[in-house]
Amino acid sequence: MSNSSKAVVSFIVGAAVGVAVGYFLNSDKKDELVEKLKGQSEKLKEKWRKRKDQFHDELENELA
Template sequence: MSNSSKAVVSFIVGAAVGVAVGYFLNSDKKDELVEKLKDQKNRLKEKWNKRKDQLQDELENEFA
C-alpha cells in the first residue's frame, strides 16, 4: 500500500471516529455513555490494583 493510500485510509478512519464521537457527545445518551465508561474504568482499576497486590505479595514471599 502506498503512502498516499495509507493517508487516505487514515483520514477516512479519523473522520469516522470524529463523527461517531460528535454524535455521541450531542446525543441524549451522552450521560449514559459517560457513566458506562466511568464504571468500566473503575472495574479495570480494581482489577489492576488486585493483580498488583498479588504480584507484590508474590515478590515479598519470594525474597523473604
C-alpha cells in the first residue's frame, strides 16, 4: 500500500472515530457512557493499586 493510500485510510478511520465520539457526546446516552467509563476506570485503578502493593511486598521480601 502506498503512502497516499495509507493517508486516505488513516483519514477515513479518524473521521469515523470523530463522528462516533461526537454522536455519543451529543446523545442522551452520554451520561450513561460517562458513568460506565468512570466505573471501569475506578476498577482499573484499584486493580493496579493491588498489583503495585503486591509487587512492593514481594520486592521487600526478596530484599530482606
